[in-house]
Amino acid sequence: MAKKISLIILSNSGTTVKQLAIPVVLLTALALVTALGVALVGIAFHDYQSLRNSLGTSNHIAQTIEEQREEIGQQRLQIQAFAHEINALKEKLVELDQFEEKIRVIANLAPGQTDGNLFGVGGAAPEDLEPQLELTQRHEGLMREMHQQVDELASASQRQENSFGNLLDKLEGQRNLLASTPAIRPTGGWMTSRFGHRVSPFTGRKELHKGVDIANRKGTAILATANGIVSFAGKKGPMGNVVVIDHGHGMITRYAHLSEALKKQGDTVKRGDIIAQMGNSGRSTGPHLHYEVHLNGVPVNPVTYILN
Template sequence: MATYFQRLFLCAMTIGKKISFIILSHGGNRIKQLSVPVSMFLLLALVSICSVTILGFVLLDYHGLRQQVAETGRMAQRMVDQQNEITQQRLQIQSFAREIDTLKESLVRLNRFEEKIRVIANLDPMAEDDNLFGVGGATPEDLDPQLELSQGHEDLMRDMHAQINELDSASHRQQSSFGLLLKKLEGRNNLLASTPAIRPTSGWVTSRFGYRTSPFTGRKELHKGMDIANRKGTAIMATADGVVSFVGNKSSMGKMVVIDHGHGMVTRYAHLSKTLKKSGERVKRGDIIAQMGSSGRSTGPHLHYEVQLNGVPVNPAKYILN
């Protein structure tokens, strides 16, 4: 305790004193004396010490800040790289998904094609398991951005592989079904050639088979065929092999050609502008038999096409494969 007061007393005693600096000129002829109070000297020393200390802290903070900026830059680059990787993987998965969808559509078209062949060949419909195959699952849009990249990607790829396996199984079932179908069709060449299977003309369908409001009476009535519109003079083709059983006019139907294909199958072509075959002539599928017109009761150039099975009109769309 005494030592502390002694130091305090010494400091107080030196406050009024000065420190003198003698400055000599280069030649030593002139002498200058600079006196600085001890208190000012101590103050300058204290300021210098504080300044050096503060500068040291600033330099340390600056170094730490530089490290933080560098680490932030590295993190930002990692995020950009990860985002680029996610984008690349998403593009790959989208391409993969499009290929799966294309394969699905192809299998569906084959499935429907087989159904039509079975109808035309008068065969039993496909088994339920073969006819209704369902393939569904996740898509690239299901990739949750909140999940880790590897986890979300692995889940999606696992689901898509399951879809591919199901499609592969469906493809094998389809091949097996086609094989059985071909065996059943062997020896039925005459029946197939005599069954309507193509579009009778080009153009667009303006009215389908079924009940509709008549454009002439305004009442609902059964439309027994399919109307296909196009320019007057458009070629009309036989849709299957057969014998022309009628050529002439039939009141509201106008000029008409009827073909008997055997096996209870008959096709009728009405509203023609010109007929090119005679009754009794044998025709092949694809032969041009007439030209489109607007004869009879008609609102414009079109073909009225009917398919009859054992005298009963049936939907012609079921007998068009092309």
């Protein structure tokens, strides 16, 4: 027989109103259901809290992923910009190489060290990079090409630098040669005797006149016709007072019949410097300058070297 628990319901006066008999099993079941309900509520609350925390973590992860995605997008845009710059640098390097060759042609110089091989054997420039990739595509291939072309540009720029250095040396040499080549009239006046064979006014015999005579008033300024160093300044027999300038490259000029030399041996002169005054020292028929140009020890016609 099932056990029961009696419940007595009392009135306000304390008298018994009603007595109930509740089975113990029912009370036990009720207690279990209540406990189970409380447990389920606790589990639900815990799941809610966990879900809420997970949702916050998910939002943080989503935000982090979005920030990383934006950063990757910016990096890829920078990669594309660098690719454009590499293409532009390569184009400028090719233009410089072509410009150098033009200068060499104009200056009548031999081809440069690159000689059409700026980028090594074959000489052709690498094909332009293709930076316009979708941001969703992988950029590893573009990065490899960029590294390769940067190395090629470094080598090409070194070759170009060496070639420009060689060009500068050649142009400097030509500039020095031009500065050391007689190119102007040594003085103002009238040319009274030219270069070549003539009858000497002193001997009456035909002889080689090694220079030209330019007549003017005594004291007229005599100019150096090119850069050089005074190798002689003083009296020299029938030529009277003489100044000789060594211009290098086998070239010398001689200025004779001077009234006075204004430079001494060892002085450095530049084209246009006043080196003496016109006179009629030595064997002379009147104030004039006797001007000679010698190339490798051989007298040549000075008129060839008068460009003004």
